[in-house]
Amino acid sequence: MSKPVIATASLAGCFGCHMSLLDIDDRILKLIELVEFHKSPIDDIKTFTKPCDIGLIEGGCCNHENVEVLRSFRKHCKTLVAVGECAVMGGLPALRNGIPIKDCLEEAYLRTPTTEGNTVIPNDEELPVILDKVYPCHEIVKVDAFLPGCPPSADLIWEALTALLEGRPLKLTYDLIKYD
Amino acid sequence: MTNIETIIQRHAGDPTRLLDMLRDVQAARGCVDRVSRAALAKALRMSEADVEGIVSFYHFFSRTPAGRYAVYLNTNVIAWMNGRAAVARAFEREAGVRFGRTAPDGLIGLFQTSCIGMNDQEPSAVINGVVFTRLTEAKVKDIVAGMRAGRPAAELVGELGDGANQHALVRAMVANNIRAAGPVVFGPHEPGRGLRKAVGLTPEAVIAEVKASNLLGRGGAGFPTGLKWDFCRREKGDRHYVVCNADEGEPGTFKDRVILTERPGLLFEGMAVAGYAVGAAEGILYLRAEYAYLKPYLESVLDGLRREGLLGKGAAGKAGFDFDIVIKLGAGAYICGEESALIESAEGKRGEPRDRPPFPVQVGYLNEPTIVNNVETLCCAARIMAEGAAWFKSMGTAKSAGTKLLSVSGDCERPGVYEVAFGLTVRQLLDMAGAPGAAAVQVGGPSGSCIGPDGFKRAICFGDLPTGGSIMIFGPERDLLEVVRGFMEFFVEESCGWCVPCRAGNVLLLRKLEKVLDGKGNARDLEELVAWGAVVKTTSRCGLGQTSANPILTTLANFRGLYEARLRSGADADAVLDFDLAAAMEASCRAAGRPIPSPEAHHG
Amino acid sequence: MAEIKLTIDGKPCTARPGQTILEAAKASGIYIPALCHYEGLKPSGSCRICTVKVNGRPAAACTQPVAEGLVVETATPELEDMRRALVEMLFVEGNHFCPSCEKSGNCELQALAYRFGMLVPRFPYQWSVREIESVSPRLLMEHNRCIQCRRCVEAIRTPDGRRVFAAQERSGRLRIGVDPELAAGLDEDTARKAMAICPVGAILYKEVGFAVPIGRRKYDRSPIGSDIETK
Incomplete structure (x- = not known):
């Protein structure tokens, strides 16, 4: 029987949640035995070529490309997991959510202390379009499980992954649920 | 200055x-x-x-200039049904300023306000304390021209209303619209008769008579009046107070306005009866700011009662019974109709409800034993003393004695005040008001219930459909869910903000409702409306939050099909339907000068 | 004085006259979750998290006095879900970004969410626009995190009784305003007390924070209320 397939992505995140995933110490050897990694920065597979069992999403959606990646994860993954504060509630990038995006862009590109001469807000069509605010993943697609934390501890990620792989409910002890 | x-x-x-x-x-x-x-x-x-x-708590106070003429235009749903949109546009056009702002020259400020008690003559507005009713674009033009000419607001009123609205101290455009005068409040009454009879008895006997009459509070909650008075009388305190709740704020009700205009003597007599019964020397009429135009007239009525010896030292000829009444004005806050919030406001504070217990009868105005009674309740009490409990009980139903004043508005031929015996069916009322084709009736204001034709056989009384008197009628052409949205916006604005479920929960209910109305809802959203509504209802601190979900909950129960018709058809219960990528991209595309994305096909 | 007998979730309890249900429960080793409540302050009944059913009717345990024979329910699935809903409402009403908060680990709102096992609020985030105010040389007011519990309104006053913190506006616009002049005059102890009494990270004493390492903070290891339950 083939191994369960996992895909991961970091959207508007800092890769800290991926680091925490790698922080499961020697359990990583067991994980490699248990699962196959598909589209993920961990193995640098860039496109989905088959359906996956579990999708781990780090980060919320701050631009249209994030939304497209998230939607493609939803399409390809049986179970979608929001990993970390940014995926769950927007996190640090969402600190801008109270500020109109026009002001954000102007502040970042036109009014910086180092801005000189005629500058523009970058508008190359290759660049992802930034959204009006940073969205938690579940406000864009259905999300099946949430792992809070900044980052979620390696133990929480391990517990969640093994629970999902074994098809049992999450056993979240008090020390595993943390938002910081 | x-x-x-x-x-x-x-x-x-x-x-x-x-x-x-x-x-x-x-x-x-x-x-x-x-x-x-x-x-x-x-x-x-x-x-x-x-x-x-x-x-910052009250509508009618502002921290920045509200204009030499501050226009507060009613936002009640009935006003919208009667052409408010055109009137609002006319105000903006003529005044040259948008609602929510004051013109740069400081002349005119335009503001929205919740129901001002004129539902039978909408659209209406309060300008510098003066009420303007049945507004039209033409009237607005004249009014604004008058403002530009510097004339006082009182000079800008059009044709005066009937009865005491024409009194020199009132001079209001307001019409009474008394469509059915019943025997209790609008029946013939010899001034002072109830009070004189009362002071001839012991206070205990007065309370016994009121108890025997089975009088229940007319504000809507229906607490037995005699029992409330008894509780208050038994409390020890330095002084006891009688407070009349004339903060009639439940959208759609205006019957107290008519009592205050046409039967103020009866009301004050009732307050004096209550004062005698509970052992109070001071009565407070807490008058909503929207009715401030009646204050000089009411003061003159009080003066008359003092001259006749019905108020003041040895009132009604009873040695040792020194009872007088002061009028305190509110400043625009629906929550002040809640009795403990009213007391806070009367003490000069933010009108935020208190925790109960202790109840006002124990710890009320200035922490003294206090009864708070509705205007109509006190009128009934005076009439009960004059005519006897048996007379009162001969009207109405076994559980709901006497008559009830109903404020009828909306899609009917004869909006106005109806004094009817309890037990009248909604259908009978609709016939009286000339609304044979009604599709829905909101009984008891937004916090009451919305019923459809299935419920028109129900009776208006405490056992069946209790109401403080607000009856709003909607014809088949009205979009009932827009009415519900209006009511939820009202509760969101009028929440005092003290407790979490009411402050935050009502906002979340409104957002969820809007999601459904925007066609972005699915079956799960309707389930969540019910579940979230139950949280707000169960955990809120006072009556506002305990009833604010009712517009949604009662229409979901009685008009579920209207909601189901708005759901995204064929959508999976788990689908996320309200994220719009193109809309989310638009502002930054504009800022960066990139092409504006066209609306995307639905994802879910 | 006569003892009052009541039951809480079927457990017979005794209470003194004048106690609230919350106090009586605590004395009997039963923790009723609460947030705005602070021992020694007049309860404000604002958070409603301590909602219990008293003889079948909902009431706030922090303001409801005990009475003979009361039947109190608290740990029912219905009430526990409502409490969690109230905590979740607060998480979406304000902007609670725990990783950057000085109070994280010592925050009572966060601690309740941990205790209730909240992974994500059921409600959509509101992204309210609020400000951070420097209110005095000693104090910051982080309105994004304020839950309007009113502890500071009640507790922090000038020697002549004037309120330094005051409820302003209403509805969803409700905010706790700070009197700049009076706040500037607060002595160091009172300013520190203001931060300590705030259940969340809204009132901050400047230039402190993050002093206790993760793992050793108040709610890192044991849930809020466990001190009451282990008595």
Whole structure:
């Protein structure tokens, strides 16, 4: 029987949640035995070529490309997991959510202390379009499980992954649920 | 310009009269500015932050200039049904300023306000305390022209209403619209007869008579009046108080306005009866700010009663019964109709409800035993003393004795006040009002229930459909869910904000409702409306939050099909339907000069 | 004085006259979750998290006095879900970004969410626009995190009784305003007390924070209320 397939992505995140995933110490050897990694920065597979069992999403959606990646994860993954504060509630990038995006862009590109001469807000069509605010993943697609934390501890990620792989409910002890 | 110190002195520097001071400051300076707040804080030994807290609580106080003419246009749903949109546009056009703002020249400010008690003559507005009814674009044009000519608001009123609305001290455009005069409130009454009979008895006997009459509170909650008086009388205190709740704020009700206009003597007599029964020397009429135009007239009625010996020292000829009444004005806050919030407001504070127990009968105005009764309740009490409990009980139903004043508005031929015996069916009322084709009736205001034709056989009484008297009728052409949205917007705005479920929960209910109305809902959203509504209802601190979900919950129960028709058809219960990528991209594309994305096909 | 007998979730309890249900429960080793409540302050009944059913009717345990024979329910699935809903409402009403908060680990709102096992609020985030205010040389007011519990309104006053913190506005616009002049005059102890009494990270004493390492903070290891339950 083939191994369960996992895909991961970091959207508007800092890769800290991926680091925490790698922080499961020697359990990583067991994980490699248990699962196959598909589209993920961990193995640098860039496109989905088959359906996956579990999708781990780090980060919320701050631009249209994030939304497209998230939607493609939803399409390809049986179970979608929001990993970390940014995926769950927007996190640090969402600190801008109270500020109109026009002001954000102007502040970042036109009014910086180092801005000189005629500058523009970058508008190359290759660049992802930034959204009006940073969205938690579940406000864009259905999300099946949430792992809070900044980052979620390696133990929480391990517990969640093994629970999902074994098809049992999450056993979240008090020390595993943390938002910081 | 009136000096702040003069205003403070006028009200004896008494902190319980802070609202009166703020009212005077607002009138004199067009706002309660920082300087005024600081002066008031200093004089009353409060913090400036606290004074600002009180100023910012009430609709009719502002911290920035509201204009030499401050126009408060009613936002009630009935006003919209009667052409409010065109009137609002006319105001903006003529005044040259948008709603929510004051014109740069400081002449006119335009503001929205919740129901002002004129549902039978909408659209209406309050301008510098003067009520304008049945507004049209033409009337607005004249009014604004008058403002530009510098004429006082009182000079701009059109044709006066009927009855005491024409009194020299009132001179209001307001019409009474009494469509059915019943025997209790509008029946013939010899002034003072109830009070004289009462003072001939012991206070205990008066309470016994009121208990025997089975009089239940007319504000809507239906608490037995005699029992309330008994509780209050038994409480020990330095002094007892009688407070009349004339803060009629439940959208759609206006019957107290008509009582205050046409039967103020009866009301004051009822307050005196109550004062005698509970052992109070002071009565307070807490009058909503929207009815301030009646205050000079009501003061003159009080003066008359004093001259006749029905109020004051040895009232009604009873040695030792010294009872008098003062009028305190509100400043625009629906929550002040809640009795403990009303007491807080009467004490000059933010109108935030108190925790109960202790109840006002134990710890009320200035922490003394206090009864708070509705205008109509007190009128009934005076009539019960005059005519006897048996007479009163001969009307109505076994559980709901007497008559009820109903404020009828909306899609009917004869909007106005109806005094009817309890037990009348909704269908009978609709026939009286000329609304044979009604599709829905909101009984008891937004906090009551919305019923459809299936429910028209139900009776208006405490056992079946209890109501403070607000009856709003909607014809088949109305979009009932837009009505529900309007009611939820009302509760969101009028929540005092004290407790979490009411402050935050009502906002979440409104957002969810809007999601469904925007066609972005699925079956799960309807389930969540019910579940979230139950949380707000169960955990809220006072009656506002305990009933604010009713517009949604009762229409979901009685008109579920209307909601189901708005759901995204064929959508999976788990689908996320309200994220719109193109809309989310639009602002930054504009800012960066990139092409604006076209609306995307639905993802889910 | 006569003892009052009541039951809480079927457990017979005794109470003194004048106690609230919350106090009586605590004395009997039963923790009723609460947030705005602070021992020694007049309860404000604002958070409603301590909602219990008293003889079948909902009431706030922090304001409801005990009475003979009361039947109190608290740990029912219905009430526990409502409490969690109230905590979740607060998480979406304000902007609670725990990783950057000085109070994280010592925050009572966060601690309740941990205790209730909240992974994500059921409600959509509101992204309210609020400000951070420097209110005095000693204090910051982080309105994004303020839950309007009113502890500071009640507790922090000048020697002559004036309120330094005051409720302003109403509805969803409700905010706790700070009197700049009075706040500037607060002595160091009172300013520190203001931060300590705030259940969340809204009132901050400047230039402190993050002093206790993760793992050793108040709610890192044991849930809020466990001190009451282990008595």
